[in-house]
Amino acid sequence: MLDIIFRRKPVYVRAMDNVSIEVGKGKILGIVGESGSGKTTLGKIVSTIETPTDGKFYFNEEEITRKTIHNARKHISMVFQNPYTSVNPRMKIKQIVSEPLGHFDMEKTKSVISMVGMDYDEIANKEPKELSGGQIQRIAIARSLIKAPDVLVLDEPTSALDESIQAQILDLLLDIQKQSDLTYLFITHNMGVAKYVADDIAVIYAGKLVEYGPVKKVMETPKHPYTQLLIASVPDFEKKELQSPIGDVPSLINIPKGCRFSDRCPRVMDICRQREPEFRDVDGVKVLCWLYG
Amino acid sequence: MLEIKNLKVSYKTVNGKTTVLNNFELNMDRGDSIAIVGESGSGKSTLGGAIARLLPPSGEESGEIILNDQNLLSLTEEQMTKIRGTEVFMIFQNPLNSLNPVKTVGFQLSEAAQIKAQRNGTSVAPEEINKIVVDALKSVRLPDPDQIVKRYPHELSGGQVQRVVIAMALILRPKLLIADEPTTALDVTIQAQVINLLKALNKEYGMGIIFITHDLSLAYVISKKIIVMYAGTIMELNESSDLIKHPDHPYTIGLLKSVPTDYKTNTRLFYIKGSPPSFFNLPKGCRYSPRCDKAFGKCHEFEPSLIDVSNGHKVRCWLFE
Ligand SMILES: Nc1ncnc2c1ncn2[C@@H]1O[C@H](COP(=O)(O)OP(=O)(O)OP(=O)(O)O)[C@@H](O)[C@H]1O
Ligand code: SF4
Numbered sequence: 001m002l003d004i005i006f007r008r009k010p011v012y013v014r015a016m017d018n019v020s021i022e023v024g025k026g027k028i029l030g031i032v033g034e035s036g037s038g039k040t041t042l043g044k045i046v047s048t049i050e051t052p053t054d055g056k057f058y059f060n061e062e063e064i065t066r067k068t069i070h071n072a073r074k075h076i077s078m079v080f081q082n083p084y085t086s087v088n089p090r091m092k093i094k095q096i097v098s099e100p101l102g103h104f105d106m107e108k109t110k111s112v113i114s115m116v117g118m119d120y121d122e123i124a125n126k127e128p129k130e131l132s133g134g135q136i137q138r139i140a141i142a143r144s145l146i147k148a149p150d151v152l153v154l155d156e157p158t159s160a161l162d163e164s165i166q167a168q169i170l171d172l173l174l175d176i177q178k179q180s181d182l183t184y185l186f187i188t189h190n191m192g193v194a195k196y197v198a199d200d201i202a203v204i205y206a207g208k209l210v211e212y213g214p215v216k217k218v219m220e221t222p223k224h225p226y227t228q229l230l231i232a233s234v235p236d237f238e239k240k241e242l243q244s245p246i247g248d249v250p251s252l253i254n255i256p257k258g259c260r261f262s263d264r265c266p267r268v269m270d271i272c273r274q275r276e277p278e279f280r281d282v283d284g285v286k287v288l289c290w291l292y293g
Numbered sequence: 294m295l296e297i298k299n300l301k302v303s304y305k306t307v308n309g310k311t312t313v314l315n316n317f318e319l320n321m322d323r324g325d326s327i328a329i330v331g332e333s334g335s336g337k338s339t340l341g342g343a344i345a346r347l348l349p350p351s352g353e354e355s356g357e358i359i360l361n362d363q364n365l366l367s368l369t370e371e372q373m374t375k376i377r378g379t380e381v382f383m384i385f386q387n388p389l390n391s392l393n394p395v396k397t398v399g400f401q402l403s404e405a406a407q408i409k410a411q412r413n414g415t416s417v418a419p420e421e422i423n424k425i426v427v428d429a430l431k432s433v434r435l436p437d438p439d440q441i442v443k444r445y446p447h448e449l450s451g452g453q454v455q456r457v458v459i460a461m462a463l464i465l466r467p468k469l470l471i472a473d474e475p476t477t478a479l480d481v482t483i484q485a486q487v488i489n490l491l492k493a494l495n496k497e498y499g500m501g502i503i504f505i506t507h508d509l510s511l512a513y514v515i516s517k518k519i520i521v522m523y524a525g526t527i528m529e530l531n532e533s534s535d536l537i538k539h540p541d542h543p544y545t546i547g548l549l550k551s552v553p554t555d556y557k558t559n560t561r562l563f564y565i566k567g568s569p570p571s572f573f574n575l576p577k578g579c580r581y582s583p584r585c586d587k588a589f590g591k592c593h594e595f596e597p598s599l600i601d602v603s604n605g606h607k608v609r610c611w612l613f614e
């Protein structure tokens with residue numbers, strides 16, 4: 001789906017279609033889109049859990065192959081959406097946290113548990129069922145930090161949590177990111193969360209990046225009709241009415257010809273149904289849409 | 294239209310009986326839409342299940358639930374079956390609970406269309422039933438309705454099952470719809486379509502809606518009124534816009550402040566310290582007092598009642614006595 005390139009500094013995620021996404025070290029890229037858009041797949045490719053079906057993946061300017069994947073894994077880890085299913089329910093907390101190391105290291109385990117604001121002595125020997133959803137998500141974060149990664153891929157890390165717990169976890173993640181100068185790929189369907197955490201936003205639709213730019217520009221003056229409708233369909237306290245594009249996200253096996261959004265786009269033109277648009281730079285934002293030539 | 298008096302709901306558990314709702318009161322006018330919000334475990338689903346009389350077997354309820362002059366709690370199960378669907382219909386948080394696993398989607402929706410016609414005292418031809426079913430599936434934006442009707446619930450994704458159940462609600466068009474987190478499994482653009490559909494039903498046919506969600510902005514968008522629940526009690530009740538713009542209860546204020554709405558700065562998001570109490574061990578006095586930043590003397594001694602602060606605005610907090 002995507003060509004992805006990581007470099008020490010800055011880190012790159014490059015999508016197909018000749019657009020390169022540059023995530024400077026210590027920055028947060030928010031990836032938004034609906035389910036089936038390929039957000040999670042992108043996250044898994046970046047965390048080397050999956051290999052791309054087409055396109056290439058680079059890390060430190062080195063193509064990731066079976067031989068080099070080991071190297072990338074040392075620097076990238078992932079946090080999943082559901083705190084309860086992402087940890088082994090029969091393991092003790094200290095084992096869960098140290099597992100990625102392949103052996104138990106008390107020093108390191110203690111240090112990451114304190115980074116997520118918990119007390120090692122109190123929870124080390126507990127099992128996940130003795131913790132709340134928010135506490136388990138902290139443990140999952142601690143676990144992702146144990147190998148001191150440079151890049152953290154966070155796939156909907158707060159969407160299973162109540163809002164007041166979400167607020168704590170978001171600020172915790174921002175603190176850790178600042179302290180250790182980490183780079184985040186933050187996948188979310190929640191526009192409010194994306195707006196709060198991200199420096200840059202990438203909007204994906206049906207497996208393709210459609211808009212990419214600084215968070216303020218994308219949120220305040222979205223260019224792509226899909227981004228515009230996505231923002232208009234998300235409930236917030238500013239509007240009492242929701243708008244949404246008609247129809248459903250296409251399945252990746254049944255993608256419309258031309259622009260992938262053409263069958264749902266309110267501003268569709270003839271050319272949109274015939275040829276795929278290319279990325280254009282509009283006011284510092286990259287947009288994949290024929291409206292911009 | 295709906296009047297709940299003195300409702301008590303308990304569950305039997307291995308550790309004994311827990312009472313989740315006690316002395317619960319609620320009034321709802323015809324054509325009203327009320328959203329129920331609150332943290333996980335606050336009793337939102339319990340309230341919904343109690344009204345529809347669809348609590349799990351371990352649940353027990355007593356009191357009065359008067360829906361259109363009929364006390365639902367005095368009806369036999371047989372009488373209840375006769376009104377379920379068209380008087381009151383519940384969309385469960387887990388959508389599979391709303392469907393029969395061994396019948397096809399088409400069969401269940403056709404059955405709903407027949408029930409609706411029967412109870413209206415009309416008859417419908419089979420072709421017409423098919424059209425009603427397909428139209429309902431189209432309004433919830435399910436692609437290929439002709440294929441979907443042949444499937445069994447387990448052959449659909451969570452989001453699809455939820456939309457089938459919403460289609461069933463569209464066909465039955467109940468007087469009171471209880472929707473428990475009906476859009477959580479849906480994508481935001483589909484969620485927006487479903488929300489707009491429910492709002493249209495409320496407006497055009499006066500269908501009463503009780504919408505359960507933990508998403509405050511969704512509650513604001515869909516409903517005329519919002520009820521904030523905490524540990525089984527109503528903490529605040531007001532018109533949606535007023536509740537969001539001028540929250541009074543410390544808990545409502547805390548919940549609203551914890552929703553991220555802006556870009557990050559050097560300040561932090563607000564969050565409510567601690568966690569909700571267990572029903573086995575409710576704090577003395579106000580249930581929110583251990584977490585409340587405004588708590589004072591009597592908050593720790595006596596539980597406040599739901600105080601009328603102005604027309605239609607109620608707050609359970611000693612600050613408003
Ligand atoms: N079948 C059951 N047996 C025993 N206790 C139950 C049962 N269902 C719910 N409870 C308890 O009743 C309380 C209220 O639960 P309820 O499911 O109504 O909350 P909720 O507000 O719907 O939460 P959520 O947002 O997680 O759906 C909780 O303490 C819960 O543990
Ligand atoms: S009654 Fe007291 S403890 Fe309860 S919410 Fe009001 S101020 Fe806080």
Ligand SMILES: [Mg+2]
Nearest residue numbers: 337338339386
């Ligand atoms: Mg519930």
